[in-house]
Amino acid sequence: MTSPxxxxxxxxxxxxxxxxxxxxxxxxxxxxxxxxxxxWFEGHHLDPWDHVEAAMALDTAGEHDRAAAAYDWLARHQNPDGSWYAAYAAGDPRRPTDLGRESNFCAYPAVGVLHHYLATGDEAFRRRMWPVVRAAVAFVLDLQRDGGQLGWRRDATGRAVPDALLTGSASGYQALRCALALAELAGEAQPDWEVATGRLGHAVAHHEELFLDKSRYSMDWYYPVLAGAVRGEAAAERLAARWDEFVVPGFGVRCVRENPWVTGGESAELALALWSVGQQEHAVEVLRALSRLRTPDGRYWTGYVYADDAFWPVEHTTWTAGSVLLAVAALTGDPATTAVFGGHDLPAGLDPDCRCPARDA
Known part of the structure; x- marks a missing residue:
C-alpha cells in the first residue's frame, strides 16, 4: 500500500x-x-458530494483505510429514507445545518463506493456498502421527473422540489451507472434502475429545456461530458462551442461566465472531461494553470480573481485539492479513476428509444 x-x-x-x-x-x-x-476544511461544514470527492482522492494516493473510513461515516449516518442532509457543521453528524436532501449529493456515494472497490478489491467493503447504495438510489429515483430529469432536492419539510439542475442530473447519471455496476457485482438485477438511468441520460444529452437555466455557470457547459451523457463528436462540439466563454488561458476556468474569477474545482473537472473524450493535451494545459492556486505545502486555494490579483474565497478546500488529484490520476492511467470517469465499461441503462441495454461507446 502506498501513502501520501x-x-x-x-x-x-x-x-x-x-x-x-x-x-x-x-x-x-x-x-x-x-x-x-x-x-471542506477543518472546522468547516461537510456536504456528502464533496466528502466523497475527497475520499476518492485519498484512494488515488493509496490512503485506502482513510477512504474506507469516509464511506463508513456515510453508512453510519444515512437517514432512514436513504438520504443524507445537505450540510453538517464541522462534519459533525449531530449538527446538520441544512436539512434539505439533494438528489446529486445522495447519488454520488455510488461513484465513490465503486471507485474504492476497484482500487482495493475489498469484497467485504463492497458487501457492506451495497445496502447503503441501494437505499440512496431509491431516495434519488423517487425524485425523478416525467422527462427523466432528477428533481433537485427534498426541502427541510420533506417537500419534493420539482425543479431540476442540469449539472446535478448529469452527476446523478454518472452515479446511477456506477450503482448499476455495483448491482451487477452484487448479483441483484435492477431493471427499474436501468430504465431510469437511460431516461436520465437521454434528458441530460438531448433536453436541456427540462432544466433550470444555469447556462452562465461553467459546470452546466462541461458536466454532461464529464458525466458521460454526451460523448464522441457531440462532446467535442459542446466543449468547443463555449471554450472562449469560460476558459481563461494561463488562469483556468471561470465559475461564472461574466465574472473574472477562476476556480480550481471547475478547472480540474474540465480537465477530467477533456481527458474523457481524448483531449489530453487540452486537459494538461488547463491543469498546468492551477499551479497559481497551489501553496508550498500542497493546499489549493478555491479560486482566484485575476482582475484583482487576489485569491477568493480565502479558503483551501479538500474538494478542490481532491479534484486535482483525481484529474491527475485519470491522466496517468489510474485504473479505478479511469473506470468511473471514462465509463467505457459502465452500464448505461436502457435506451429510451429502443428499450435495449446500452454501454458507453
Whole structure:
C-alpha cells in the first residue's frame, strides 16, 4: 500500500511531481476527523458530494483505510429514507445545518463506493456498502421527473422540489451507472434502475429545456461530458462551442461566465472531461494553470480573481485539492479513476428509444 508520502503514479510533468501529490494527499488526510468525516476544511461544514470527492482522492494516493473510513461515516449516518442532509457543521453528524436532501449529493456515494472497490478489491467493503447504495438510489429515483430529469432536492419539510439542475442530473447519471455496476457485482438485477438511468441520460444529452437555466455557470457547459451523457463528436462540439466563454488561458476556468474569477474545482473537472473524450493535451494545459492556486505545502486555494490579483474565497478546500488529484490520476492511467470517469465499461441503462441495454461507446 502506498501513502501520501509515496503516492504511486500521481505525477504529471508540468502539473504535479510525486512529492507534490503526496503533500496534497497528506493535507487532505490532515483535515479528516477521527470519525472519518471529510469537511471542506477543518472546522468547516461537510456536504456528502464533496466528502466523497475527497475520499476518492485519498484512494488515488493509496490512503485506502482513510477512504474506507469516509464511506463508513456515510453508512453510519444515512437517514432512514436513504438520504443524507445537505450540510453538517464541522462534519459533525449531530449538527446538520441544512436539512434539505439533494438528489446529486445522495447519488454520488455510488461513484465513490465503486471507485474504492476497484482500487482495493475489498469484497467485504463492497458487501457492506451495497445496502447503503441501494437505499440512496431509491431516495434519488423517487425524485425523478416525467422527462427523466432528477428533481433537485427534498426541502427541510420533506417537500419534493420539482425543479431540476442540469449539472446535478448529469452527476446523478454518472452515479446511477456506477450503482448499476455495483448491482451487477452484487448479483441483484435492477431493471427499474436501468430504465431510469437511460431516461436520465437521454434528458441530460438531448433536453436541456427540462432544466433550470444555469447556462452562465461553467459546470452546466462541461458536466454532461464529464458525466458521460454526451460523448464522441457531440462532446467535442459542446466543449468547443463555449471554450472562449469560460476558459481563461494561463488562469483556468471561470465559475461564472461574466465574472473574472477562476476556480480550481471547475478547472480540474474540465480537465477530467477533456481527458474523457481524448483531449489530453487540452486537459494538461488547463491543469498546468492551477499551479497559481497551489501553496508550498500542497493546499489549493478555491479560486482566484485575476482582475484583482487576489485569491477568493480565502479558503483551501479538500474538494478542490481532491479534484486535482483525481484529474491527475485519470491522466496517468489510474485504473479505478479511469473506470468511473471514462465509463467505457459502465452500464448505461436502457435506451429510451429502443428499450435495449446500452454501454458507453
Amino acid at each position: 508520502e509515496h503516492p504511486g503514479p500521481l505525477a504529471l510533468p508540468g502539473v504535479l511531481t510525486a512529492e507534490e501529490a503526496g503533500a496534497t494527499a497528506a493535507w487532505i488526510a490532515g483535515q479528516q476527523r477521527p470519525d472519518g468525516a471529510l469537511p
